[in-house]
Every structure is written in C-alpha cells, then in structure tokens.
Ligand SMILES: *[C@@H]1O[C@H](CO)[C@@H](O)[C@H](O)[C@H]1NC(C)=O
C-alpha cells in the first residue's frame with residue numbers, strides 16, 4: 001500500500017515536472033553563445049524534426065495539382081495580435097481561409113499566423129531575417145491539439161523574407177501593435193487590429209515551393225506537419241525586424257531571436273515543385289501576336 005502511494009506520488013511529481021518543462025521552454029541567447037536548451041520528449045528523440053536546411057539541388061522534383069489558397073485575399077476584421085512569450089501571433093480570422101491541393105490530400109483550415117526572427121528554415125545554408133508560419137489544421141480533426149497526433153494533421157506554409165530597403169506593408173501592420181503587446185505583463189493578452197488585415201499580403205506570388213514532412217518547431221514538436229516553404233522570398237527591412245526583438249518573454253527577457261536550431265534531415269525527401277512551365281506561357285504569346293496582327297489587318301482592311 002505504502003509503495004503504491006509513493007509510486008503514484010512519484011508519477012504525479014514526474015507529470016508535474018513535465019508540465020512545468022513544457023510551459024517554460026525557451027530559446028538561447030545567441031549573443032552569449034548559449035547552447036540550445038533541451039526541450040524534452042519528441043523534440044529530442046524525434047526523427048522528423050523541423051526546421052531543416054533546404055537545398056534545391058538535393059531535392060526531388062515533384063508535380064502536384066495546383067496548391068489552392070482559398071479566401072486568403074479576404075479583408076479579415078478584428079484579427080488579434082498576441083505576444084505568447086515565444087512569438088507574435090495573429091488569430092481570430094472571421095472569414096475561414098483554406099489550403100488544399102499541392103501535396104495535401106485533405107482540406108486544411110487556417111488557425112493562426114506567427115513569426116520567427118530570424119528564419120528557422122535555411123535555403124542553401126543561408127538564413128533569412130524573418131519567417132512567417134501560416135498554420136492550418138486538417139478539417140478531419142476537431143482542433144490543433146487533436147490534429148497534432150496525426151501525421152497529416154497540420155500544414156504550415158512558410159514565407160521567408162529577405163533584407164531590403166523596401167518596407168513590407170503587411171509586416172508594418174503587425175509592427176503597429178508591438179508596443180501594445182511587447183511587455184511581459186501583456187503576454188497572452190490579445191489586442192484587436194483596428195484595420196482589416198489581408199493574409200495574402202504577407203507573401204509574394206506562388207512561384208514554386210519545397211515540401212517535406214516535419215514537425216512543429218516549438219514544443220510539443222509534434223511530427224504532424226506537411227511543410228510548404230515558398231521558393232520566392234519577400235522583402236523586409238532590418239529596422240522592421242528589429243521591432244520584434246523588443247518583445248519580452250515571461251522571464252522579462254527580450255526575445256532577441258526565436259528560431260530553433262536546424263534538425264537532422266535523416267535522409268528525408270524534400271520535394272521541389274517548380275513554377276508552372278514557362279514554355280506554356282511563351283507558347284501562348286505567338287497566338288496573341290497573330291490575333292493582334294489579324295485584328296490590325298482587319299482594321300486596316302476596313303480603312304482601305
Ligand atoms: C480538442 O478536441 C477533442 C475532441 O473533440 C476534445 O476532447 C478536446 O478537449 C479539444 N481540445 C481543445 C484544446 O479544445
């Protein structure tokens with residue numbers, strides 16, 4: 001009996017410790033060369049972890065149905081901005097946005113958008129100053145927690161931003177709210193955007209992408225994510241990115257960066273989907289030209 005009680009107690013203690021660990025994970029201060037902390041669980045033991053380095057030359061060519069982003073152009077009103085202690089996250093999209101096609105077999109609904117400074121994925125070992133994650137849940141599953149138990153549970157569209165002198169207007173719309181949410185005593189207190197926000201304005205033309213099976217890049221690190229990393233990057237100024245480096249975490253320490261170390265690829269296939277064959281649009285132009293010429297000739301004929 002006594003043994004049973006202490007055993008239960010030990011189990012509860014263990015569960016308690018695990019829970020504390022899960023909510024108190026953090027990023028290292030890279031200015032101080034701190035080592036990346038162990039986040040525990042599958043974060044340490046998984047084999048399909050993210051992020052990874054992406055390289056077009058090491059990828060496999062893929063051809064899929066068109067990747068469709070439904071309602072991404074909609075003006076979303078009342079979108080919330082929150083500092084969750086690890087990132088800046090947008091949520092509460094009143095018009096449902098969906099992702100389907102491409103490598104996906106089901107329909108996914110957008111749950112939230114958040115940012116990492118600097119980028120988590122690298123392309124040919126090059127890191128970018130900012131990465132946006134558009135997180136969507138497979139409609140088969142009731143919520144993100146449920147979905148994260150399944151390999152096809154989530155899809156994340158990743159948009160990488162490159163340094164530019166040109167300010168990014170969509171990012172500026174988020175920067176406008178950072179002062180309201182940045183302090184540690186504002187963590188998990190969402191603020192509503194006053195103006196409508198268009199998610200589509202966060203990224204450029206869909207000009208091909210790389211896709212692979214991976215994980216969430218934050219605890220629980222669930223291996224439930226079909227990653228879709230857009231090939232084309234979008235401009236951002238370093239001044240804009242610096243605004244995010246003022247965010248405080250729950251220890252009142254500024255979150256100078258919130259990217260996870262690269263994980264082992266473990267020979268995972270990365271599939272590159274190239275933009276639609278250029279020769280298709282080139283082939284169309286001679287026809288357009290001849291139509292134009294024909295039209296001109298018809299006008300000329302009438303004039304004569
Ligand atoms: C997610 O859905 C499951 C199944 O419907 C439910 O038991 C659970 O409470 C939900 N979790 C959250 C966080 O809403």
Ligand SMILES: [Zn+2]
Nearest residue numbers: 114116133217
């Ligand atoms: Zn993320």
